[in-house]
Amino acid sequence: MIPAEIPNLIGGEARPAAGGAWLDKHRPADGTLLCRVAGSGPEDVDAAVAAARAAQPAWAAQTVVARGDLLRELALALRERREEASAIVAEETGKPLELALGETDAAVEMGLFVAGEGRRFYGRTTSASTPHRTVLTMRHPVGVAGLIVSFNTPLPNVAWKAFPALLCGNAAVLKPSEEAPASAWLFGELAREVGLAPGLLNVVHGAGPEAGAALVEHEGVDLVSFTGSAATGRIVNERAGARLAKVCLELGGKNALVVCDDADLESAVRRSVASAFSNAGQRCAAASRLVVFDSIADAFRERLLAEARALEPQPVISEAALQRILRQLDGAVARGASIACGGVRLDRPGFHLAPTIVEGVGPEDDLSCTELFGPVATLSTVRGLDEAIALVNDSPYGLTAAVHTASLHRALRFAEEVEVGVVVVNAGTHGSEPHMGFGGVKQSGTGWKEAGVEALDVYSDVRWVNLVADPSLT
Numbered sequence: 001m002i003p004a005e006i007p008n009l010i011g012g013e014a015r016p017a018a019g020g021a022w023l024d025k026h027r028p029a030d031g032t033l034l035c036r037v038a039g040s041g042p043e044d045v046d047a048a049v050a051a052a053r054a055a056q057p058a059w060a061a062q063t064v065v066a067r068g069d070l071l072r073e074l075a076l077a078l079r080e081r082r083e084e085a086s087a088i089v090a091e092e093t094g095k096p097l098e099l100a101l102g103e104t105d106a107a108v109e110m111g112l113f114v115a116g117e118g119r120r121f122y123g124r125t126t127s128a129s130t131p132h133r134t135v136l137t138m139r140h141p142v143g144v145a146g147l148i149v150s151f152n153t154p155l156p157n158v159a160w161k162a163f164p165a166l167l168c169g170n171a172a173v174l175k176p177s178e179e180a181p182a183s184a185w186l187f188g189e190l191a192r193e194v195g196l197a198p199g200l201l202n203v204v205h206g207a208g209p210e211a212g213a214a215l216v217e218h219e220g221v222d223l224v225s226f227t228g229s230a231a232t233g234r235i236v237n238e239r240a241g242a243r244l245a246k247v248c249l250e251l252g253g254k255n256a257l258v259v260c261d262d263a264d265l266e267s268a269v270r271r272s273v274a275s276a277f278s279n280a281g282q283r284c285a286a287a288s289r290l291v292v293f294d295s296i297a298d299a300f301r302e303r304l305l306a307e308a309r310a311l312e313p314q315p316v317i318s319e320a321a322l323q324r325i326l327r328q329l330d331g332a333v334a335r336g337a338s339i340a341c342g343g344v345r346l347d348r349p350g351f352h353l354a355p356t357i358v359e360g361v362g363p364e365d366d367l368s369c370t371e372l373f374g375p376v377a378t379l380s381t382v383r384g385l386d387e388a389i390a391l392v393n394d395s396p397y398g399l400t401a402a403v404h405t406a407s408l409h410r411a412l413r414f415a416e417e418v419e420v421g422v423v424v425v426n427a428g429t430h431g432s433e434p435h436m437g438f439g440g441v442k443q444s445g446t447g448w449k450e451a452g453v454e455a456l457d458v459y460s461d462v463r464w465v466n467l468v469a470d471p472s473l474t
Contacts, residue, residue: 002088002182006037008044008205009188011051012198018043023178023207028094028315030349037181040206045173045214048202052144052171053220055199060141060169067167068118073194075111075163078104078155081190088182089154094315094350095279106434107159110451113434114163122453123462132469139460141169142246143222146215148175148208148236150227151317152282152373154183160450161225162187162201168459173202173221175212179317181205208232216240223248225450225458227284229371230397230443237446248448248458250284250439252371253399255429256392257287258414260385261295263404267426269303271404273311275428276377277355280314284444285400285422285430287377289368290357291388294381301379305341308355315351316374322351325374329356332367336360340379363394371397385410393419399440400429421445 005022007014016022021039026032038044059067078085082104089100123137145165149157158174165172176184188203204211216224216239224240225248226233233251240247257275259268275287292300316322322345329343342356356376361367367378382388392401402424403414415423421440422432432438437449448458 001084002035002091003185004035006035006181006185006205008038008040008048009185009192009201009203010044010048011202012192015044015047017041017206018047023205025092025178025181026318027091028317028351031319031351034092035182037178038205040204040211042210042214044204044206045211045218048173048204049144049218049220051199051202052173055197056141056144056169056171059166059171059197059200062169064118064121064167064169067169068115070194070196071111071118071163071167072115074191074196075108075115077190077194078111078187079108081186082108085155085183085186088186092180092182093151093154093317096314099279103153103156106153107155110156110159110434111163114167114455117453117456118167121456128466132471134467134469136465136467138463138465139168139456140463142459142461143170144220145170145172145223145225145459146175146218146221147172148212148215148224148226148228149177149184151177151180152279152284154180155187157227158184158187160455161227164455165225165459166196166200168456170223170459171200173204173215175204175206175215178205178207213239217243219243221245223459226250247446248450249446250450251444252373252397253284253286253440253444254288254368254371254395254397255285255400255402255420256289256291256395257402257429258388258392258404259290259292259296259300260388260403260405260407260410261293262406263296264406264426265296265300265303268404269300269307271402271428272304272377273307275402275430277308277311277375280316280353281375281377282316282373283430284371285432287402287429288372289395290377290379291391292379292381293388294383297381301340304379305357308341308357311355313346313352313354313375316353317351319351321374322353325353325372325376328367328370328372329358329376332358332361332365335365337365337367342375363391369396385413389414389417393417396443397440398442399444400424402427402429421449
């Protein structure tokens with residue numbers, strides 16, 4: 001199912017890295033070797049960009065309807081291979097098959113949604129201050145899109161970028177995480193099978209400092225769309241921005257889930273646990289900060305810890321990730337925090353950390369200000385909504401936030417005052433769908449939204465057209 005060696009896809013051909021390097025990819029569930037991945041560098045990126053630039057003009061010349069129709073075939077091909085794709089995701093990430101199936105379905109739905117936009121592809125028509133003048137907009141491709149994605153939900157991550165990039169008439173060079181190469185490999189194979197022209201979707205594997213950096217800095221890449229950490233996002237923004245490339249950043253979060261004293265406590269606990277610990281907490285929209293009114297704190301805490309301890313842990317992606325999280329926890333404890341549950345590596349193969357709740361962590365602590373990308377959440381208490389909103393906003397991030405309350409008034413005030421890109425009432429902090437724009441503020445992104453019709457603004461340039469008529473010529 002997963003090849004022993006995963007090559008690049010450049011110009012429609014499978015190629016090893018030009019330098020002959022291979023990277024080892026291990027199974028998170030048990031630590032065993034899964035496969036080897038092409039360890040690409042600048043030479044491979046050069047070849048992929050050249051292939052993309054050669055293929056892009058003919059693709060852009062097609063109607064957006066025709067492009068959407070072919071992308072629909074790609075989405076349907078992924079749906080046809082749903083079980084195979086999900087098994088690949090489960091094996092390379094360590095997540096349960098049920099969760100992987102849901103992610104495959106989400107990637108399919110993204111493809112179908114984007115394909116449908118080929119029948120709309122909205123622009124604007126507006127008025128003018130002079131007579132006989134009509135003003136309208138047209139969308140045009142950016143050119144070649146460099147797409148760099150994270151490992152956590154590999155198929156949806158690819159789908160969120162590749163489908164809208166291609167619909168808008170661009171060619172793409174995809175650099176998946178070296179920790180999730182097989183999903184991107186399968187996506188590329190399916191693109192070939194449905195007849196996407198060689199060079200329109202190239203897949204270059206490798207480590208970020210080599211393959212990723214070369215893609216970001218390449219003069220032939222007109223747009224860089226990156227999903228990952230804020231620290232890496234800064235570097236991407238600096239290096240791509242230095243050559244005035246268009247840059248879309250979907251970065252991390254320290255998302256807060258607030259439980260008010262009028263909340264449905266059972267639902268709030270269930271949603272908190274799912275938001276904090278599903279996918280081993282490896283979600284940019286994970287609820288990594290749980291905030292509860294002090295009048296119900298004891299009851300909430302008791303139920304929360306019971307639910308967390310009863311969970312079957314899911315592995316984090318790698319040994320390096322696990323060690324990084326453990327170091328952060330050790331540092332928090334040294335600064336006075338306490339571990340309410342979890343906090344230890346499990347005595348089993350693979351990269352498993354027990355679901356962890358940490359108390360006594362201030363908003364200025366590293367644990368509150370750093371995205372861990374693991375099954376760790378802090379638990380804090382507040383006296384009321386004023387303090388809750390202040391604590392939500394006392395963060396360098398601003399991706400998502402949730403509030404649990406029976407009060408419409410509290411919910412609307414929360415939505416108006418929290419400094420985030422996505423607000424959820426009485427549910428978890430994650431769960432966006434293809435038609436919903438997604439993105440954050442502050443260190444969670446640069447203002448662009450992924451998914452939804454907003455994605456069209458990322459992957460196309462808008463041209464304003466002025467039509468001036470002369471009635472005397474009629």
